[in-house]
Amino acid sequence: MEAFIELERVEKVFEVRRRTGFLRRERRQVRAVDALSFTVARGEMVGYIGPNGAGKSTTIKMLTGILTPSGGRLRVAGIDPSRERTRLAHRMGVVFGQRTTLWWDLPLIDSYKLMHRMYRIPDARYRENLDRLVEHLDLGELLDVPVRQLSLGQRMRGDIAAALLHDPEVLYLDEPTIGLDVVSKTRVRDFLRELNAERATTVLLTTHDLQDIEQLCSRVMVIDHGRLVYDGALAGLHEAGEGERTLVVDLERELPPIEAPAPARVVRVEGPRQWLAFPASEPAAGLVARIVAEYPLVDLSVREPDIEAVIAKMYADRTDRAVP
Amino acid sequence: MGSWRVYPAVVVGGFRRYATYRVATAAGVFTNTVFGLILVYTYLALWEARPGLGGYDQAQAVTYVWLGQALFAMLAFQGGGFEVELMERIRTGEIAVDLYRPVDLQLWWLANDVGRAVFQLLGRGVVPFVFGALFFPTALPGEVAVWGAFLLVLMAALVVSFAIRYLFALSAFWLLDGQGVAQALMVTGLFCSGMTLPLNAFPGGLGEVVRVLPWAAQLQVPADVLMGESALWEALVFQGAWAVALLAVGRLVQSAATRRVVVQGG
Amino acid sequence: MRGASRAVEGVRAYGLIAGMWIRSTMAYRASFVLTVVGNLLLTGLDFVTILLMFSQVDALGGWTLPEVALLYGLSVTAFGIAQLAFGSVASLGGRVRDGSFDTLLVRPVPVLAQVAADRFALRRVGRGVQGVVVLGWALVAVEVDWSVGKVLLVPVTVVCGAVIFSALFVAGGAFQFLAQDAAEVQNAFTYGGTTLLQYPPSVFGRDLVRGVTFVLPLAFVNWVPAAHLLGRPYPLGLPEGAAFAGPLVALVCVLPAAAVWRLGLRSYRSTGS
Structure with missing residues (x-):
């Protein structure tokens, strides 16, 4: 497969000055990204996750040409982003989840007309792309509405369309589903899946929502302290982190702990409610079926492990292994 | 009315908040000093062409300039005090929450602005004033009593300044346009306070009018007390009358605004 | 000519973005009229003081x-044009602080054009209009x-005065890459x-006039050419023809301003703040 994004021992070092006394200052170097190497093939859809301050957004900023790396080699579509920022801009799309680039007081369509001219998109292609995006993202009735009147979900869809009008080969999404309701999340995810499948657009997305990754990405990269700590399938991440999901079961009455098939086990009992932990890599269906068959059930729900917990666990395990 | 102990804490909070902007404060000191320099030279030329204008000699005119620069941020002549935040809260509707708090809205914001003003006087006012006094001939009093009287008048000036800005800010309940209100505040604040020219140097009838308007209580009156051109009691009566009148109007407008919020549900 | 094509690209982008802001402003038409009037009043205060x-x-x-009105008219007209065109650069610090500056860097057009056209405020024509009337x-x-x-x-x-003031706005904006909270320092140079x-050079101390003539050559915005027009001696001995040096001085201002801007942008892109 052709490597579309290539990072070779990329580094980003910031100098932080901290006030330590009335006039005394301390200088300290912070390695936000540390010898980071990976490649992403054209047409891949990759989740890029990690705790806050891990170096995620610094990486995205280097990939988009906003920041200049302090060391290493970085190429996107064969271009050095920091040197040829404007040339690359024509070939990439960026969506910042919490920051709209749409014109607040103007109808949505006006922002698209601006993109049309700013990116010098040929008329025919602009019209074709607009029609397609309007249809897929269900924007038809929103085009004439001032952006300030759109809901968060509508605005996110509007922003995604704005980032795709010029047919970028790669799309960077920073927390695309943050703050969205369930329906909007589903719609955004469906669209991204289609985009990736039909147009082979390379997608790199950062998120705190594991479901985004689960439903969209065949591959996930985890960064922590500026280093890549995992690169592979999501299922593998759960194994690596020994991530566990939790099944919360409400029974009709108080009962002794449910006898679940290993490795699932009851971790907590509170009156008629019981918590069962089971490996995140295994489907919940079998376990659920078994409980339904054998116990008087009122309600149940599955809780996903959150990314922070998985990564924390990965770290704990790695340290354990390092010190036998 | 709520607990009285709240307000000193609000004063301290207001002070602290502005004290964190060290770089901005230094930048402000620099700018006030530069503007002071420009004004000083123009006033020197004006008073050279017309000695004794407005009853001031050259040294008094120079003192007036540096006093204006020293009080510029403290009395927020062109805005930039608590009213910015208050107007934003009115615009976003968050004010509805404030109205149900067990504190007095007007007093709460006054306390907040006092904290800000004290910091601005110390942080931004002192350096330009000292600079002016060091490099230009000024007419500063030697007696401690005069400085004491001046401080008293300064506090009264702050209350009047607050009362004016409170009224402007409350207009946001009826006017949607914050930009226009800010501009009106700026125009009146700079011109009628005597930031561009001492009010006693204004000609004829215009001069007589601006000297009795509330804005005169902010810069002209403290300057006259400091330089012995006005008696303390005279100054305090003038400032006190305006302060009471404007604060009272502020309360009336506030209750009208409250009714409006309650009726509209925020 | 890569520089020339970038300049053309910048002007084009500026036009596009400024157009969007004008249309945004027109969404609140009454408010716009009000602020233009307010701007006229506010900027006219200086002349009222002179009167x-x-x-x-x-x-x-x-x-x-x-x-003095001639000095005022020249200074305010030039400043009005510069402020209308480049005044928004002064709010760059805010954009850097809230992180929205990054969104400008992913667009395929020059950043300076985007920053200058940001929140393009047509109400600022008030100042220029008032300057032209006095002039x-x-x-x-x-x-x-x-x-x-x-x-x-x-x-x-x-025109040269407008260019000199524009250079000052750009250099001041670039300074905010280093010190985001120091926006007010810029005011001392621009508004100051x-x-x-607006006042005759004869009013000011000799050192100040010298500084404003040779170090930060603001004197070429109006003092030097106005002294020539009026047949008045300039307080400093300047060579014959100095009144016509405006274009040269403007160029001398633009080059360092552009360099400082590039330096500031580079520093932002290496520090991210």
């Missing part, structure tokens, strides 16, 4: 009212032996500069 001064005296620093009156009222050279000098001076130039 008040001249109600008490016949001359300031030896210059008459029409002569027009002053040109009629002053006593000048008009020649072709002197007639040409007026528009050339306005235009205020200073």
Whole structure:
């Protein structure tokens, strides 16, 4: 497969000055990204996750040409982003989840007309792309509405369309589903899946929502302290982190702990409610079926492990292994 | 009315908040000093062409300039005090929450602005004033009593300044346009306070009018007390009358605004 | 000519973005009219002050009212144009602080054009309009032996003045890459500069005039050319023809401003703050 994004021992070092006394200052170097190497093939859809301050957004900023790396080699579509920022801009799309680039007081369509001219998109292609995006993202009735009147979900869809009008080969999404309701999340995810499948657009997305990754990405990269700590399938991440999901079961009455098939086990009992932990890599269906068959059930729900917990666990395990 | 102990804490909070902007404060000191320099030279030329204008000699005119620069941020002549935040809260509707708090809205914001003003006087006012006094001939009093009287008048000036800005800010309940209100505040604040020219140097009838308007209580009156051109009691009566009148109007407008919020549900 | 094509690209992008902001403003038409009037009033205050001064005296620093009005008109018109075109660069610090500056860096057009056109405020025409009115009156009222050279000098001076002030706005904006909270320092040079130039050079201390002539050459916005128009001696011995040096001085201002801007942007892209 052709490597579309290539990072070779990329580094980003910031100098932080901290006030330590009335006039005394301390200088300290912070390695936000540390010898980071990976490649992403054209047409891949990759989740890029990690705790806050891990170096995620610094990486995205280097990939988009906003920041200049302090060391290493970085190429996107064969271009050095920091040197040829404007040339690359024509070939990439960026969506910042919490920051709209749409014109607040103007109808949505006006922002698209601006993109049309700013990116010098040929008329025919602009019209074709607009029609397609309007249809897929269900924007038809929103085009004439001032952006300030759109809901968060509508605005996110509007922003995604704005980032795709010029047919970028790669799309960077920073927390695309943050703050969205369930329906909007589903719609955004469906669209991204289609985009990736039909147009082979390379997608790199950062998120705190594991479901985004689960439903969209065949591959996930985890960064922590500026280093890549995992690169592979999501299922593998759960194994690596020994991530566990939790099944919360409400029974009709108080009962002794449910006898679940290993490795699932009851971790907590509170009156008629019981918590069962089971490996995140295994489907919940079998376990659920078994409980339904054998116990008087009122309600149940599955809780996903959150990314922070998985990564924390990965770290704990790695340290354990390092010190036998 | 709520607990009285709240307000000193609000004063301290207001002070602290502005004290964190060290770089901005230094930048402000620099700018006030530069503007002071420009004004000083123009006033020197004006008073050279017309000695004794407005009853001031050259040294008094120079003192007036540096006093204006020293009080510029403290009395927020062109805005930039608590009213910015208050107007934003009115615009976003968050004010509805404030109205149900067990504190007095007007007093709460006054306390907040006092904290800000004290910091601005110390942080931004002192350096330009000292600079002016060091490099230009000024007419500063030697007696401690005069400085004491001046401080008293300064506090009264702050209350009047607050009362004016409170009224402007409350207009946001009826006017949607914050930009226009800010501009009106700026125009009146700079011109009628005597930031561009001492009010006693204004000609004829215009001069007589601006000297009795509330804005005169902010810069002209403290300057006259400091330089012995006005008696303390005279100054305090003038400032006190305006302060009471404007604060009272502020309360009336506030209750009208409250009714409006309650009726509209925020 | 890569530089030239980038400049054309920048002007085009500026037009596009400014157009969007004008349309945004027009979404609140009544408010717009109100703020234009307010802007006229606010920026006119300086001239009202000058009028008040001249109600008490016949001359300031030896210059008459029409002569001071000429200084005022030249300074304010040039500043008005510069502020309309580049004034928004002054709010760059805010964009850097809230992180929205990054969104400008992923667009395929020059960043300076985007920053300058950001929140393009048409209401600022108030200042320029008011400056032109005063300038027009002053040109009629002053006593000048008009020649072709002197007639040409007026528009050339306005344009060069606008360029000099624009350079100041850009350099000040670039300074905010380093110190985001120090926006007010810039005001001392921009607003302070235009205020200073509204009064005759004879009013100010010799060192100040020297600094404003040779170090930060604001004097070429109006003092030097106006002294030539009015046949008045300039407080410092300047060579013959200095009044026509405006274009050269403007160029001398633009080059370092552009360099400082590039430096600031580079520093932002390496530090991210």
